[in-house]
Amino acid sequence: MRYEGAVYRPPSEAGSLIIQLTIGCARNKCTFCAMFKDKQFRVRKLDEVVADLIDARQYYRDYKVRRIFLADGDALIVKTDDLLYILDKIHELYPECERISAYGAPADVNMKTDEELAKLKAAGLDMIYMGAESGDDIVLRDVKKGVTSEEIATAGLKLKKAGMIVSITLISGLGGKERLKEHTINSAKLISIIKPEYVGFLTLMVEPGTELYNDYQAGKFQLLGPVEVMQELKIFIENVDSEGTVFRANHASNYVPLKGTFNKDNKKMLEQIEKAEKAGVFRPEIYRGI
Template identity: 50%
Template sequence: MQYEGRIFRPPSEAHSLIVQATVGCSHNKCTFCSMYKEKQFHMRDLQDVLDDLTEMAGRYPDVRRIFLADGDALILPMERLEAILTLIREKFVHCERVGIYGSPRSILRKTPEELRSLRELGLGIVYLGLESGSDEILKRVNKGETADEIVTAGLKVKEAGIPLSVTAVSGLGGKELWREHAQATGKAFTRMKPDYIGLLTLLLEDDVPLERDFKAGVFELLSPEEIALETLVMLKNMDCEGSVFRSNHASNYISLRGTLNRDRETMMGQLRDALEGNAAYKKEPMRAL
């Protein structure tokens, strides 16, 4: 099997077969992200993808989950996605779910009928990056879409019957916009009510533009305590009945997990304990992306 560059996947795809359908990220301009900076985005030759899947089916016939990489494989034209999902259905008879990253742009380009067709062919989850519910922050980090556009994309996935996982980044507004980030992001999650919510914490590396802003004093990172307060405000602004909430990534200072709204008060209590000095924050050297 061929694979170009470093492998990135959602935490929940840790035990999945990962097959590269596109290389890199179709946007690849976010100022905080270093994931695909060494790659020039392109679509892999369809036959190469199908050959990789056929080879892996011979080696791992009992695979139950497959993730189609890289950063925005949903941007592929429908005929390519249909061919890939059809082969997966034929070759991997035990596969229960196919996952994929979808940018707001690639989701919005698909019609509702096309998304429903992908679901029927086995697409079992779409991972969408919200990053922040604040348009000002999204503009500053060069996300390329507004919060409304991202929410519309998420709702479109849900309306097609495809489970939706959405991530945001704690600390992305810095000290200047932390409260706006917390409130607006909580409200954006409330509008989408994703099946899964993932909250990472900003960690700058590899000389990305936002790291250069930090070194120049233009952007101020939040302390662990300030991240805890921001997360507390964010949860206060979230009404997402039934959404599975996870803030237990390697980048997070405090590990939180629960189901909203049932466990919201418990998670907020954990944050208050930390703010009152009754719980420890993860040490900086232990954080990773």
């Protein structure tokens, strides 16, 4: 197995075999993201990926590999035929594998036709993690996400049409104090349109080496405090309509761990937020992490 540089995966893929199909992120421009700043993007040669799959099979010969995550930043940029080839190899080498997943940038999803996505799903690509970050076009523009809210919605709906499980990440605080309300309401609208299976709400932490960190240091961007983050979460939950979506805001970056299912648990989660606000008990900064 050859891993190149730091390898990232969603928290729910902690038990998965991770295979790098690409190195880095093809865009690498988002002002808040430090994940792949040290990597020059490239799609790996297919024979290298297959060699990794064979090596890992030998290593895990007595172990059932039930989940495989295709890293790095955006596996869906890979040509559909090449992806289908790798998915076939996975099933050949890991017949016990129950779920294959990957990050999918909205622009890459939109580059694929409905037929291509359906073929990928039929070949075993079951789940896509899509970083929306915000549903507000001004926030998306400011953080250089490279897509509009409408394009993210289109991508999410295309994935759902193909039958894939969709998990979307939003970032609390990404609009700063200036666009708190718009960021939150428009993010709730975006989720209400897509109605994904999962939504994760992280809380922004600025990382050295990013453009946003420099803006923060220069006083051009203001981070939200825990009270404002609670305000965002409340507005988001009050405005979202996405029956059955599993919501998680229990990442290490969050001030108050929250989880529930929309819409049935909305009231309960709002009560939890109010309780934390009244008690003034939030995760201390030293225990927060990305």
